[in-house]
Amino acid sequence: MNKLIVDSSTEKRIKSGIQLLSGKDFPDLELTDDVVSIQSRSGQFLGTAYLSQQNKGVGWLISRQPIQVDQEFLVALFEKAKSKRQSYEQSELKTAYRLFNQDGDNFGGVTIDRYGDYALFSWYNAFVYAQRELIVSAFQRVYPDVLGAYEKIRFKGPDYESAHLYGQEAPETFHILENGVVYEVFLNDGLMTGIFLDQHEVRGGLVDGLAAGKNLLNLFSYTAAFSVAAAMGGAEATTSVDLAKRSKELSEAHFRANGLDLENHRFVVMDVFEYYKYAKRHGLTYDVIVIDPPSFARNKKQTFSVAKDYHKLIAQAVDLLNPGGTLIASTNASNLTMGQFKKQIAKGFGQIKYRELSVQQLPSDFTINNNDESSNYLKVITLKV
Incomplete structure (x- = not known):
């Protein structure tokens, strides 16, 4: 794994708990779309991050420990995220909500939403997009009840915005429930979903x-x-x-x-x-x-x-x-x-x-x-x- 040495101001930001790596902190960055070990100038290990350009920042810190981005690591993240959302999972008045939210769930660059029986993955940079098969397989282990999924591309790169990702295809439009109110949504029509x-x-x-x-x-x-x-x-x-x-x-x-x-x-x-x-x-x-x-x-x-x-x-x-x-x-x-x-x-x-x-x-x-x-x-x- 490549090492990335950071200056004192970046070290301070990381130690304060900020996970987003700002482009201002890395003006001469040559590495991209790779996992790196972040270290201070004195050689102290600060965390594991991945580098990838997106509209905000050049990467994300994903752990304070030396880790491998593998299926076991991702399954643990998804299980922890799921445990935080038990009240939503048990609600009869709400069938659409967020399952995984970037740095709030300790992995920036990806969000996952639930729309009834379907999941919607949004990729915000080339690194997570390249890892999407690994991410999806880990997700399926934690959410076997999700019938199918779609993806949205929220960075410049692939020549499409939206696509079916795996499993059963959703109807062109279908209904979800929120606060007991019905909303008509769509998962494969540009970047929007109707709500x-x-x-x-x-x-x-x-x-x-x-x-x-x-x-x-x-x-x-x-x-x-x-x-x-x-x-x-x-x-x-x-x-x-x-x-x-x-x-x-x-x-x-x-x-x-x-x-x-x-x-x-x-x-x-x-x-x-x-x-x-x-x-x-x-x-x-x-x-x-x-x-x-x-x-x-x-x-x-x-x-x-x-x-x-x-x-x-x-x-x-x-x-x-x-x-x-x-x-x-x-x-x-x-x-x-x-x-x-x-x-x-x-x-x-x-x-x-x-x-x-x-x-x-x-x-x-x-x-x-x-x-x-x-x-x-x-x-x-x-x-x-």
Whole structure:
């Protein structure tokens, strides 16, 4: 096994519990897609890592011990991950959740989600992709009940995004259950699946009546999962806004799966900033507004970055909010700390008074590395105006 000698600042990061190896720490790195022994300049062994370029970092520390990445090592990881998620496995109200979450389960670069009887593997770099047969065979030993699996390619390399990986093929679309609500999902159509599983606790709040009897606006709605949850929790009306033309068809599928009448539920294919103007012109107001944008977006007229521009979404949403209304502000930007996110929100509100009702981050199936704030990327703040 190759040795990688690190400087004192990298040694400090590793000893603090951070598993991601940053490109800034290795400007002249020549090794790649290989397992290495990490050592300090004084010769102290710091851990076993693998090197592989991905959109964040150049590799991951995977053990504090000298280890071999073999089936026994991976089976032990999967068994430990499974034991953390017993409550999900035993739930009759939830059939979709995360089984394995990167550095939260001590192996960065791979996530595995459960969608009913099927698993979905996401590969984030060339090393894990090259090891996928080994990873899959270890997974099958721990989860023999999973009927089949699919894979998503989340790095530049292979010439495909999505494929069937092993076992039985899933139907083109099928239903999963979450908080007792039915959602229609798909596993082999690009990188999306029809739902973002990391938001299941936020949707749970809506199912439990956060928007009961109220009129909800869902911005950047994708397949309107927040809107469906709100409708199932007694919302009087919902409006879901997304620029993607396909979002309307996918959103309606969720509503139909739950036998919901579409009469009081609108689906608008429009840029969110254009919809703000439209709503103001038509005097539309709402009791609850959900804002969950992508971290970065670009259209013909402008680019949008959560880190710089989130306050603009808040400022314009406040104009559409009824007195005493509720705003759910959400972001999955890992480059934005909770403190920075709260500053963006405060800037958006300006002089308007508001109070925090709740602050949520990743749910327990999305295990995190407690020593690395960027591992807990989801930030959802529910505010009362």
